[in-house]
Amino acid sequence: MTEKEIPQFSIPLLPVPSTISSPDDNLCSSCTSLQLRPSRFIVSAEEDKPQTGGRPDENIGTVEEIRRNTHCPFRRLVLKALGGADVPISDGGKPVYVMMKWGTAGTPSMAYKIWNILLYATTDKGSRQQVLPKSMRTNPKITLLANDSPTESKTMFPRLIRADAIDLDLVRTWISVCQYHHGPPCDKSRNFAYESEKPMEQIPSFRLIDVVDNCIVRAPNDCRYFTLSYVWGRVPVFQTLKSNVRSLEKPGSLLRPEYRDKIPKTILNAIQVTKDLGFRYLWVDSLCIIQDDETGSKAEAIAKMDLVYSSGFLTIIATGPNANAGIQGVCSNPRGETQIVEEIGPNFRLVAELPSFNFMQDSIYSTRAWTYQERHFTPRNLTFVGGQVSFSCSNGYCDEDKVENPIMLARPSPPTIPDLASFFLSVQAYSDLSLSFDSDIHNAFAGLMRYFKAKLDFDLVYGIPDKFFDWSLLWTPHAHQVRREVAPSWSWTGWQGQSWNRFPSWFSKDPAKVYKGLRAHTWIIWYHRRAHDSPECDIVWSDHSSTATTSSFPLKHNFYGGDIQHRFAMDCTQTVPTSRTLVGAPTYVADVLKTGSGFLQFWTVSLRFRVAMPTSRYRRSIFDTRLTQARVGIFGKDGRELGTLWVDQNWYGKPGHVPGVHEFILLCEAKDTLTKPQNATSNGVESWTYIVMLVENHDGGWVERVAIGSISKGDVAQALEEGPVWKEIILG
Incomplete structure (x- = not known):
C-alpha cells in the first residue's frame, strides 16, 4: 500500500507561539555558513540515490564557544539538545567540539524522505570518536517543525505539543x-x-x-x-x-x-x-x-x-x-520536560528530538x-x-511529538523465533535489575521462564536450562556482583548483578546443534537433591534414552546420550550419587518451574591449583565492563600460568585466598575467548579447553562457586598435591 492509498488521520497542528523567538536572536557567522533552510530538510531525488554518500559532517564549534554565543538560536538549540549545562567544555584536557551529521528518515512507500541533523560531541574533529559522559543526552537530533514543512504532507516531521497536558x-x-x-x-x-x-x-x-x-x-x-x-x-x-x-x-x-x-x-x-x-x-x-x-x-x-x-x-x-x-x-x-524549539528565521523553526x-x-x-x-x-x-x-x-x-500516520508505521513482521541467544540476552538484561525482595528472583522471571520453556522445549532449574545444562552454567559476571544467599551459587539467580553467557556466539544459537555439541563435549551426570536435608536425588534432565539414569556399569552414554569418552587417566565409572547428609546447609527459595533443593550432586575431576596475581597481559574486550572484579591467575606445579579468573573483590580480599591453593572442578569442554591468557599454551590441543570452576568448601560437606575460567586439556596434569582425582561434589 502506498502512502496515498493509506487513510489519513489528520491531527491539527498547534499554532507556533510568538514567544519562541527573541528580537535579539541572530545566527552567528558559523551557523549562517551551514545554509540551513526548510528545503534542506527534504531529501532530493538526487540525494535519494543509493550511491550517494550523503552530506559530510560539519563542525558547529567548541562547547565553550557555543555557550558564549547566547544570541544564536541554532547554537542554543544544539546545546539544549545535548544536555545544556551538563555538556562538558573539555575532556582529558582537550576542548570538546560539537559536530553534526545528516541522517535520513522515511520508507520507500513514502512520497518523500526527510533529513535530520544528528549531533555528537568529540575532542577530535577528524573522527567520530564521541565524548559521552553520563550527564549528556544520547543521539539527539534536530528536525524541521511540521508547521514549516515545504511539502503538502507533514508526515515524519515533529509537531508542537501542548505545554499543559498530554493529548x-x-x-x-x-x-x-x-x-x-x-x-x-x-x-x-x-x-x-x-x-x-x-x-x-x-x-x-x-x-x-x-x-x-x-x-x-x-x-x-x-x-x-x-x-x-x-x-x-x-x-x-x-x-x-x-x-x-x-x-x-x-x-x-x-x-x-x-x-x-x-x-x-x-x-x-x-x-x-x-x-x-x-x-x-x-x-x-x-x-x-x-x-x-x-x-x-x-x-x-x-x-x-x-x-x-x-x-x-x-x-x-x-x-x-x-x-x-x-x-x-x-x-x-x-x-x-519542556519541548526544545528555536526559531532560525521567518517561518523556519527547528525542534530537538530526544x-x-x-x-x-x-x-x-x-x-x-x-x-x-x-x-x-x-x-x-x-x-x-x-x-x-x-x-x-x-x-x-x-x-506524541511526531506527525505520523499510524497505518504507515504498521510494518507487520513475522514473530521472532526465539533461540538460545535470545534466552541468554533476556537473562543478561534481567539479572542487572533490582528487586525489593531477593526472594522474588524467580517469581519476577517466571513468565519469561514459561515462555522460553514453551518455545525451546526445556525446563529451568533455578534459571538454568536443564536440556543444555553444562554450557548454560558457563555464565560470567558482566560487572560487579554480590552473592544472593537465597539461591544457589551455580546459577545466575544466586548473584545480584549482570550475568552473561556467550556460548551461542562461539558455538550455535540453534538448540538442536547445541544438544549435539553437548553430546560430544561433556561427561558429568547431573543430579539435583530433592531437599537440602535429604539425601534423595533426581537426575536433572532425563528426557533422553541415555543409560546414565541407571546404576549399571560401565555407562554407555553420557548425560545427553552421547558415547562415553575416556578423557582422564583414572577410573571415572562412578556417577551415581551416594547417600550423604549435609550439615548447616541453607534453604533456598523455591524454584518456579522445577522442584528441588538447589543443591547439585555429581561426580567429576577435582584438582588443586595455586591462585595468585596473574603474569599474563589482559586484552580487554569492548564488551567487558568487569572493572570491579579482581583478575587472578591459575598456576600449576611447574609454576606456569594456566589460565585466569575474575573473582569477587570480597573473596579476593580474604586472608589466604590470593595467593593460596584452592580446589577446582572440571565442568565440561568449551571454547574460552575471554579469560585465556595471551601466553598460555595449548600443548598441541585444539582450541577446545576444559572449563574449571573455583569452589569454596563448607564444613557441612558442600561447596559453592567462586568463579569459572579455563585451562588447556593437557594442563590437567599440572594439578598440585595428589593430582587430579575423580570426586563426588555437592554444589550449592
Missing part, C-alpha cells in the same frame, strides 16, 4: 487505528505461553478496578482491561487486604475519603486515564491482589503475572520514581526486575516518559 484525544486515535487496521494480531502478546488466554480461568481470585462504579470487582468473563506498570518506591501504598476487601467491592468505595486519600497519585491518574480513554476496567497489583493473602490469591497472581499482563488490552507505563509521583502530563501533573531512552535509562522504573517482565508481555503499551506519551503495539509505534 488523550491523540491517544484515542492511536488505539482506534490499531483496533481497526491491525485487529486481532495486536490483541494477543507474541510472548504468550498459556493454553487459556483468560486470567479469570487461571486465577480464581482475579479482580479488577471498575473505573465507572469506582470499586474492586471480580473480573467479568471476556472483559477488556488495562494494566498499570509502575514502581511502588519507598512510599506508603494503600493495599487491598483481607480486612477491607469486602468494603472495597462496594460501588463508590474508591471515592470515599478514607480510601481515596490513601491511594497513591500514580494509581489515581491511571484510573482517570482508563476512564478518559473509554475503558472500564484496570488492573493494579496493590488493589487487585489481596496483599496479606500470602498463600492464597497473592501467590496465585504473583506466579502468573505474565498471564495478567499478556491478557490485558493495554498497559499504562508510568515511569515515575514512586507510586506518589503521578503520571507526567495527566490530571494537572506537569510534563516534567529519544525516550535518554529518560528511560535514568529512571528507577527501568532498573526494576518486575517492570521488565511487565513490559515484555503486554500486547500494547502506553508509555509516559520524558514529558511525552508514546504508543506501541505489535504492528506500530507512535510518538
Whole structure:
C-alpha cells in the first residue's frame, strides 16, 4: 500500500507561539555558513540515490564557544539538545567540539524522505570518536517543525505539543487505528505461553478496578482491561487486604475519603486515564491482589503475572520514581520536560528530538526486575516518559511529538523465533535489575521462564536450562556482583548483578546443534537433591534414552546420550550419587518451574591449583565492563600460568585466598575467548579447553562457586598435591 492509498488521520497542528523567538536572536557567522533552510530538510531525488554518500559532517564549534554565543538560536538549540549545562567544555584536557551529521528518515512507500541533523560531541574533529559522559543526552537530533514543512504532507516531521497536558484525544486515535487496521494480531502478546488466554480461568481470585462504579470487582468473563506498570518506591501504598476487601467491592468505595486519600497519585491518574480513554476496567497489583493473602490469591497472581499482563488490552507505563509521583502530563501533573524549539528565521523553526531512552535509562522504573517482565508481555503499551506519551503495539509505534500516520508505521513482521541467544540476552538484561525482595528472583522471571520453556522445549532449574545444562552454567559476571544467599551459587539467580553467557556466539544459537555439541563435549551426570536435608536425588534432565539414569556399569552414554569418552587417566565409572547428609546447609527459595533443593550432586575431576596475581597481559574486550572484579591467575606445579579468573573483590580480599591453593572442578569442554591468557599454551590441543570452576568448601560437606575460567586439556596434569582425582561434589 502506498502512502496515498493509506487513510489519513489528520491531527491539527498547534499554532507556533510568538514567544519562541527573541528580537535579539541572530545566527552567528558559523551557523549562517551551514545554509540551513526548510528545503534542506527534504531529501532530493538526487540525494535519494543509493550511491550517494550523503552530506559530510560539519563542525558547529567548541562547547565553550557555543555557550558564549547566547544570541544564536541554532547554537542554543544544539546545546539544549545535548544536555545544556551538563555538556562538558573539555575532556582529558582537550576542548570538546560539537559536530553534526545528516541522517535520513522515511520508507520507500513514502512520497518523500526527510533529513535530520544528528549531533555528537568529540575532542577530535577528524573522527567520530564521541565524548559521552553520563550527564549528556544520547543521539539527539534536530528536525524541521511540521508547521514549516515545504511539502503538502507533514508526515515524519515533529509537531508542537501542548505545554499543559498530554493529548488523550491523540491517544484515542492511536488505539482506534490499531483496533481497526491491525485487529486481532495486536490483541494477543507474541510472548504468550498459556493454553487459556483468560486470567479469570487461571486465577480464581482475579479482580479488577471498575473505573465507572469506582470499586474492586471480580473480573467479568471476556472483559477488556488495562494494566498499570509502575514502581511502588519507598512510599506508603494503600493495599487491598483481607480486612477491607469486602468494603472495597462496594460501588463508590474508591471515592470515599478514607480510601481515596490513601491511594497513591500514580494509581489515581491511571484510573482517570482508563476512564478518559473509554475503558472500564484496570488492573493494579496493590488493589487487585489481596496483599496479606500470602498463600492464597497473592501467590496465585504473583506466579502468573505474565498471564495478567499478556491478557490485558493495554498497559499504562508510568515511569515515575514512586507510586506518589503521578503520571507526567495527566490530571494537572506537569510534563516534567519542556519541548526544545528555536526559531532560525521567518517561518523556519527547528525542534530537538530526544529519544525516550535518554529518560528511560535514568529512571528507577527501568532498573526494576518486575517492570521488565511487565513490559515484555503486554500486547500494547502506553508509555509516559520524558514529558511525552508514546504508543506501541505489535504492528506500530507512535510518538506524541511526531506527525505520523499510524497505518504507515504498521510494518507487520513475522514473530521472532526465539533461540538460545535470545534466552541468554533476556537473562543478561534481567539479572542487572533490582528487586525489593531477593526472594522474588524467580517469581519476577517466571513468565519469561514459561515462555522460553514453551518455545525451546526445556525446563529451568533455578534459571538454568536443564536440556543444555553444562554450557548454560558457563555464565560470567558482566560487572560487579554480590552473592544472593537465597539461591544457589551455580546459577545466575544466586548473584545480584549482570550475568552473561556467550556460548551461542562461539558455538550455535540453534538448540538442536547445541544438544549435539553437548553430546560430544561433556561427561558429568547431573543430579539435583530433592531437599537440602535429604539425601534423595533426581537426575536433572532425563528426557533422553541415555543409560546414565541407571546404576549399571560401565555407562554407555553420557548425560545427553552421547558415547562415553575416556578423557582422564583414572577410573571415572562412578556417577551415581551416594547417600550423604549435609550439615548447616541453607534453604533456598523455591524454584518456579522445577522442584528441588538447589543443591547439585555429581561426580567429576577435582584438582588443586595455586591462585595468585596473574603474569599474563589482559586484552580487554569492548564488551567487558568487569572493572570491579579482581583478575587472578591459575598456576600449576611447574609454576606456569594456566589460565585466569575474575573473582569477587570480597573473596579476593580474604586472608589466604590470593595467593593460596584452592580446589577446582572440571565442568565440561568449551571454547574460552575471554579469560585465556595471551601466553598460555595449548600443548598441541585444539582450541577446545576444559572449563574449571573455583569452589569454596563448607564444613557441612558442600561447596559453592567462586568463579569459572579455563585451562588447556593437557594442563590437567599440572594439578598440585595428589593430582587430579575423580570426586563426588555437592554444589550449592
